[in-house]
Amino acid sequence: MSRYNAKEVEEKWRRRWDEARCFSVQEDETREKYYVLEMFPYPSGKIHMGHVRNYTIGDVVARYKRAKGFNVLHPMGWDAFGLPAENAAMERGIHPAQWTYDNIATMRAQLKLMGLAIDWDREIATCHPGYYAQQQKLFTAFMKAGIVYRKESSVNWDPVDHTVLANEQVIDGRGWRSGALIERRKLSQWFFKITAFADDLLEGLDSLERWPDKVRVMQRNWIGRSEGATVRFEIEGREDRLTVFTTRPDTLFGASFCAVSPNHPLAAEVAAGDPAAQAFTEDCNRLGTSEEAIETAEKQGFDTGLRVRHPFLPNQSLPIYIANFVLMEYGSGAIFGCPAHDQRDLDFARKYGLPVVPVVLPDGGDAASFEIGTEAYTGDGTAINSDFLDGLGVEAAKRAAIDRLVEAGQGESTIQYRLRDWGISRQRYWGCPIPVIHCPDCGPLPVPEDQLPIVLPEDVTFETPGNPLAQHPTWKQTTCPGCGAAAERDTDTMDTFVDSSWYFARFCSPRAEDPMDRKAVDYWLPVDQYIGGVEHAILHLLYARFFTRALAKVGHVGLPEPFAGLFTQGMVCHETYKDPDGKWLFPEEVEKRADGTAQHLETGQPVVLGRSESMSKSKRNVVDPQAIIGTYGADTARWFMLSDSPPERDMEWTDAGVEGAWRFTQRLWRLLTESLDALAPKGTAVPEALDGPALEMRRAVHKTVQAFGDDLEKFRFNRAVARIHEIANTLAGFKPGDDGGRFVLRESLELLVRLIGPMMPHLAEEMWLQLGHDSLLAETAWPQADAALVADEHVTLAVQVNGKKRATISLPVDASEAETQELALAEPAVQKAMDGKPARKVIVVKNRIVNVVV
């Protein structure tokens, strides 16, 4: 028989699966469901190796669970809104919709080449009105439920492009596209009240047992819950008070100043009457929020001349500064400074000559001599110099201080979060329009449901900078749903993270007239296994968790957590190449030599080999999946993706590795074709007596079936692959002598084919056909190992003398300790190592090991 022709065979089976509609699913209350989902792709143009890895892993899970009898939902869609489409429009004059749908068509075709077990009937694209119309309904429902609100906030404003930029789009204080100096501007924007769910999102993490710890830790830190106290300082000579949040109310007696953010109302008030203060706050704001600016900026303050009264010491007062390191966004935008026990406060106090009074004594320290030098003491200890707190530990002192604050009406215990509400307004075209009408009299009102959807106008221009929606001559003009007067639409669109915060729910009923069909989501949700890159560990996954809670609140779903299981796969890396001028080169431009050096294929110039890095267009270290699939077939690409590296770790893409995978597919095919003449007929019963090599072979295969299943359950695909190699090696050396042997050969091959089905589905189907089956392997149940064959009859165990292996012995499973010991001591090598000395102790661990201590 000829070599395996991947191209022909793969095409054939993809057609068969399509024709049989294998992967279309419906709700079926009589069957247990399993929802596998990989993070849907952004249609950037072409699929990359990261997609191949992601969807291969998901497809193995989907096909395996299907074979196990689950009703498997495995859908695909497109995260299709976003800025790159607008950039393409500006650069090449293509309409964003055109660009996006073209890319989707290309990428869909590429994904189909992979042979994924996907229900394509459920395909969705977030840029399609059928999707974002539903999202607008959700927005208005959230508005009514009080989960959405409008607030003025300061944003990064690009004065050249007339747009708001995300922090990541501001580089060294300049817009990434325009290069213009970014201004801070106040804009009214829509916010999702994610902070209302902060505690619930935090607690929910504990229930996510099938999530990586790493992701849970990252989310926990991001939410950043801090317990502490609010203190309301009386301001001398005024009626109002200065509200401050602190996690260390126990250090109040060490307070030597208060400070407010340059954006604090009090700072604004002072600045209004004092040009020097005005100049200072403006200076602070100019520095902006870029990381480097923060890193290098010195602590600076401006004394307002105002003073607050100490809450526990009526005769003492503290100065109020405006300080550049106090954030308006966290707490109340004001702090009290205790220099002795906070490094930042200490730096500030030293600079402005403020007192440094230690109020926490480290354990074992001496109160009389304890002094603070250049380092604040932030550890545990006992309160000193603190009146009624003296002698208490930090925790007890915190409680006592809070009790006293409450008694005096000057504060209370408070919980603060680092998490901030989610601003979703974007001044861009290619996104979901925010369904709100602004009326001069009635204010902002949700668009009534019967007027939804608000569809994006197609006739927009990208020639002038700014938001095309705002510039459209007529689109925004409408009437107020409240009073009927002329009013304007909100011209902002939603952050694209909103689109991806509920798509998994839409997949349950992708064509429903409402955002979702409650019966369908109740059946399918939660996603049993979600798979994607760890780069989404915080934002996307947190937003989706928040969104699900919000959906529950408005009655669309009945559960808080969208993803019961999460798997974060590693990246695909490749060596990097540079020519002598330092220009990056594509792998296909480089020829590697046997001696480890490399040269440029066309010019013959030497090539500098760089370290392996995550594949990226900018470093050109990319390999095109379509080319690989064209050369070797999808099964080979899938197999290589699963080999060697554990899926959670970064993997290295190498030519040698792919070729190895390709050789193995050929080897499997040869193994089958060369065995066909020696097989027992299909359906032959298990022979009554099997012994010798045939029995050994049969045992080995059944053990593989058992172990392979365990590996898949635990996402240990690389070990599962290794087991297939092992059993293929064993099978290649197996010679079926008699009818028993012929039976075992058939059984072994059939089991092998069924195991590789989820990983190399096309090859497996073809082999299944060659083995004489007319049913689809995709519709065949997962094999069950025979428990009697999996259990060992004999074990080999090591014999150690003083912890050093000296021999191995073989004996029946569960042999008695006495028997084991006797056999172990009888080994010549053991006797030699004991050197004539008597055994002081012999440790026998049944079926494991013997250790002789002399």
Added chain:
RNA sequence: GCCCCUGUGGCGGAAUUGGUAGACGCGACAGACUCAAAAUCUGUUUCUCGCAAGGGAGUGCCUGUUCGAGUCAGGCCAGGGGCACCA
């Protein structure tokens, strides 16, 4: 600065969770087949001493717990990731 993860052959990685370290693959070397090449097949491949039989060392480093440590504990070192003026 704070939090988290990872260190095993030339390389990717296994190791029944405290019990035979290096499965499986890649690469390399030797051989078979071939006019030749490719493909395929058979060996060898942690380091080290030795012709061999056989010994010794070995999972980033140090200390400990244990009959026994890649695995557990403590302390270092190195690499990676996340957060970061968060009061």
